[in-house]
Amino acid sequence: xxxxxxxxxxxxxxxxxxxxxxxxxxxxxxxxxxxxxxxxxxxxxxxxxxxxxxxxxxxxxxxxxxxxxxxxxxxxxxxxxxxxxxxxxxxxxxxxxxxxxxxxxxxxxxxxxx
Amino acid sequence: xxxxxxxxxxxxxxxxxxxxxxxxxxxxxxxxxxxxxxxxxxxxxxxxxxxxxxxxxxxxxxxxxxxxxxxxxxxxxxxxxxxxxxxxxxxxxxxxxxxxxxxxxxxxxxxxx
Numbered sequence: 728x729x730x731x732x733x734x735x736x737x738x739x740x741x742x743x744x745x746x747x748x749x750x751x752x753x754x755x756x757x758x759x760x761x762x763x764x765x766x767x768x769x770x771x772x773x774x775x776x777x778x779x780x781x782x783x784x785x786x787x788x789x790x791x792x793x794x795x796x797x798x799x800x801x802x803x804x805x806x807x808x809x810x811x812x813x814x815x816x817x818x819x820x821x822x823x824x825x826x827x828x829x830x831x832x833x834x835x836x837x838x839x840x841x
Numbered sequence: 842x843x844x845x846x847x848x849x850x851x852x853x854x855x856x857x858x859x860x861x862x863x864x865x866x867x868x869x870x871x872x873x874x875x876x877x878x879x880x881x882x883x884x885x886x887x888x889x890x891x892x893x894x895x896x897x898x899x900x901x902x903x904x905x906x907x908x909x910x911x912x913x914x915x916x917x918x919x920x921x922x923x924x925x926x927x928x929x930x931x932x933x934x935x936x937x938x939x940x941x942x943x944x945x946x947x948x949x950x951x952x953x954x
Contacts, residue, residue, distance in 0.1 A: 731884070760941060770885070770930065771918060772941025817884055825933045827873040827892060832884030 730754050733818050733833040740808060741841050744819075748803045748836045750818030757823045759801035760830060761793060764815040773816075776801050777824040813840045844949045847945035855903050855953050860918040862948050864931030867912065871933040875942065876905060876916045879928045888929075889916070918950075926952045 732793045740746055746823040751757060756763045774793040775782055781793065790806045805812060821828040846865045854860045862876075872893035889896040891905045891914070898905050904917045918925055919933035928949050932942040 762941070768946055770932075770942075770944040772943075775941060819884075827890075829875055829887040829890055831887060832877075834882065834884045 731818055731820055731831050731833040733816075733836050735836060736834065737837050737839075737841045738839065742808055742810060744808050745804070745806045746808060746838070747805070748816055748818075748838075750801050750803070750833060752799055752818075752820040752831070754820055754822075756820035756831075756833060757798060758821045758828075760796070760819040760821075761801065761803050762817040762819060762832075764817060764835070766814070768817075770817065774801075774803075782824065788825075806839075808840050810840050813838060843946075844871075845931055845943050845945040847929075847931055847948050849948050850946070851949040851951065853951045853953055854921050856923060857920045860916075860921045860925065860950055860952070862916040862918075862929050862931075862950065864914045864916075865912055866914075866933050868891070868933070868935070868943070869912070870938045871935040873903070873934045874907060874914050875934075876903075877930040877932060877944075878925075879930060879947070884906055893935075921950075921952045923952050923954065926950060928951055 734749045758777045760775040762770050764770045773787050774794045779795050792804045795801045815837050817835045818833040819830040821830045853920045875890040879885045881897045889903045907914045928947040931945040
């Protein structure tokens with residue numbers, strides 16, 4: 728039974744389109760995150776949500792917007808896709824917002840912009 | 842500016858021997874450290890963590906050592922098994938709140954039969 732699941736696994740689209748990636752966790756965790764793994768393989772935090780409230784937002788373009796309908800879901804909407812958005816996007820969750828909690832990751836969504 | 846560095850992109854170890862993966866950090870605010878293992882086309886899987894108040898944490902074949910004065914941590918896997926072949930990421934957090942993890946670039950561990 729998958730703990731953190733993301734859909735779709737692969738997403739190929741044209742520049743300028745708008746797309747969404749969905750994430751769901753069944754761990755009962757309070758905090759969820761989005762990370763981006765770029766071509767240099769660095770995993771970098773984009774957003775986190777704690778009890779439906781955005782609590783951090785790194786230097787991410789405002790074309791990216793996280794949406795959380797409930798604490799088990801954190802979707803990522805991307806508007807006006809650009810070539811540089813091509814990456815693997817990982818969703819993660821942790822029990823709460825304390826810094827010393829391990830985060831559990833989904834299998835990633837590979838986004839390719841043509 | 843890399844705050845978490847894994848200077849070895851790859852490491853090859855014989856099955857049954859000890860694997861030692863190293864990680865250095867620069868941010869003195871970090872006080873919780875984690876190791877993740879990642880297979881191709883899968884997400885990182887949490888392996889083991891250590892708080893800055895400790896210098897060692899052990900879980901089965903995996904042991905993490907922390908040298909806070911040197912800002913260095915290492916992961917020891919003994920004995921190494923073929924299934925341990927994967928990319929290992931070092932990560933760190935600190936400062937309170939829902940801070941995201943800061944990751945190193947990863948070390949590809951290859952266990953040779």
